[in-house]
Amino acid sequence: MPGKRLTTAAVTRRLRAHLRRRAYGPQDRLEPERALAPMIGCSRETLRAALEVLEKEGLIWRHVGQGTFVGPHPASEPIRxxxxxxxxxxxxxxxxxxxxxxxxxxxxxxxxxxxxxxxxxxxxxxxxxxxxxxxxxxxxxxxxxxxxxxxxxxxxxxxxxxxxxxxxxxxxxxxxxxxxxxxxxxxxxxxxxxxxxxxxxxxxxxxxxxxxxxxxxxxxxxxxxxxxxxx
Missing domain, CATH: 1.20.120.530 (GntR ligand-binding domain-like)
Incomplete structure (x- = not known):
């Protein structure tokens, strides 16, 4: 039988542990969602919900088309x-x-x-x-x-x-x-x-x-x- 689906709160805890374990530096980019979801052990839908929680707390920030980055959103985001x-x-x-x-x-x-x-x-x-x-x-x-x-x-x-x-x-x-x-x-x-x-x-x-x-x-x-x- 498939394992029990993780809650957003559980995935958020796992994400926090992942950030500590990897020891990312400020503005380092996280793995893409397709790679991060199996590492955390959750669906991409639940992963996005957990990422949203961390983003609201200022632990990460996201940019469509570029990825997810560690730390608060920079005051002035550089243009590609x-x-x-x-x-x-x-x-x-x-x-x-x-x-x-x-x-x-x-x-x-x-x-x-x-x-x-x-x-x-x-x-x-x-x-x-x-x-x-x-x-x-x-x-x-x-x-x-x-x-x-x-x-x-x-x-x-x-x-x-x-x-x-x-x-x-x-x-x-x-x-x-x-x-x-x-x-x-x-x-x-x-x-x-x-x-x-x-x-x-x-x-x-x-x-x-x-x-x-x-x-x-x-x-x-x-x-x-x-x-x-x-x-």
């Missing part, structure tokens, strides 16, 4: 990167890149190996010879991600990955294609390729200030072509 990307305009993205990427280039100048510099130079040359905006995007993306990876900082690398993912959006692609054609394709690629090489040379020279300035000049030029000249 995918949502941010959909909200951001090309102007927003370039403004963010101007704030973030010059210091990253400066840090790379202090850390780059000979092999790192060779890879960056290869990406820069590919960008200068790109026949269309798709090829330029690929080379440019590899170049900027390569600089972030040199820092060895996983958060910096993640930030660049988030900014990079905007390249897949139709809105960015249309505007960049327009800028590429307006600047006469080969001339645009050659100009930005030269700026990429200037960044590489500053990094190779171990000159953080020159690397920061070269990156700032590169991104400022793209912003002028894509945003201001389009108005």
């Amino acid at each position: 990167p995918s949502v941010l990307i959909e909200m951001a305009s090309p102007a927003d993205v370039l403004a963010a890149r101007l704030l973030i990427e010059p210091p990253i280039a400066g840090e790379a100048a202090l850390r780059a190996t000979i092999e790192d510099i060779a890879h960056l130079r290869s990406h820069a040359l590919r960008s200068s010879e790109a026949p269309d905006w798709q090829a330029y995007e690929q080379a440019d993306d590899a170049f900027h991600k390569g600089i972030a990876r040199i820092t060895g900082n996983p958060l910096v690398i993640a930030f660049l990955d988030v900014l990079s993912s905007v390249r897949g959006r139709a809105r960015w692609q249309r505007q960049h294609d327009l800028a590429f054609r307006r600047a006469r394709k080969k001339e645009y690629a050659a100009q930005q390729g030269r700026m990429h090489l200037a960044i590489v040379e500053a990094i190779a020279a171990r000159n953080p200030e020159a690397a920061r300035q070269a990156m700032f000049d590169h991104l400022s030029t793209i912003r002028t072509i894509m945003i201001y000249e389009a108005d």
